[in-house]
Ligand SMILES: Nc1ncnc2c1ncn2[C@@H]1O[C@H](COP(=O)(O)OP(=O)(O)O)[C@@H](O)[C@H]1O
Ligand SMILES: [Mg+2]
């Protein structure tokens with residue numbers, strides 16, 4: 001302890017006389033709070049070190065980051081990042097192509113990342129739906145990568161990969177295996193389920209999707225879903241309780257943009273013809 005150090009290194013009398021004046025306590029140059037506090041001891045009054053606001057904040061942030069790192073490690077053990085497919089990894093707001101991407105989605109992603117703390121504590125999620133190829137996965141990948149770079153534990157996973165992962169765990173460990181995966185999802189501050197509706201459609205997958213959504217709901221943690229399905233079809237395919245959870249937890253956002261893949265394909269074809277038709 002630093003306090004003891006002061007005592008040991010200086011004579012008692014000296015120490016008391018140096019420290020008893022509260023006005024002599026040095027204030028932090030950054031936050032202005034005193035860096036010592038006056039304490040009554042058997043030797044008289046003395047100044048003991050005190051952690052000022054900016055140091056407290058720094059410590060708190062470090063603790064949070066450590067906790068998040070631990071969460072990410074636990075997540076990686078069960079749902080490793082290999083489930084986050086390569087396409088996700090290139091999504092980045094900095095590379096957002098404003099010529100093809102939807103500006104509304106850009107704004108939403110930017111705000112969602114900036115206000116994630118608030119989004120998380122209010123359990124604000126999104127369900128982004130719309131035609132194939134109009135940038136829904138790109139949008140969710142941007143959010144995932146930005147938050148991961150801020151050390152927020154995020155799981156961003158295709159629904160097919162997730163249901164396969166649960167199914168594999170069940171094969172290996174029985175019912176227990178299902179819960180291992182489901183419980184691990186709770187370690188994610190944000191869960192992104194990409195391409196809802198592309199998984200095989202049967203009673204088991206529908207039950208699993210319900211479980212995943214319900215788990216997020218009960219732990220009050222946000223969920224982002226992307227899907228090519230129309231809302232009416234979504235409602236029909238999944239049962240009422242799944243759909244009603246979704247409406248509770250997610251704001252529905254329709255992405256009206258055109259098919260970027262087709263546009264990119266067309267541009268590529270044009271370049272190709274320019275090359276070969278010269
Ligand atoms: N804002 C964007 N900036 C750059 N490329 C984008 C953007 N949005 C989509 N893309 C690209 O367009 C293609 C289709 O987008 P994707 O997000 O996969 O569509 P969806 O998930 O809606 O089917 C992908 O190759 C993706 O990388
Ligand atoms: Mg997609």
Ligand SMILES: [Zn+2]
Nearest residue numbers: 028031052054
């Ligand atoms: Zn300070």
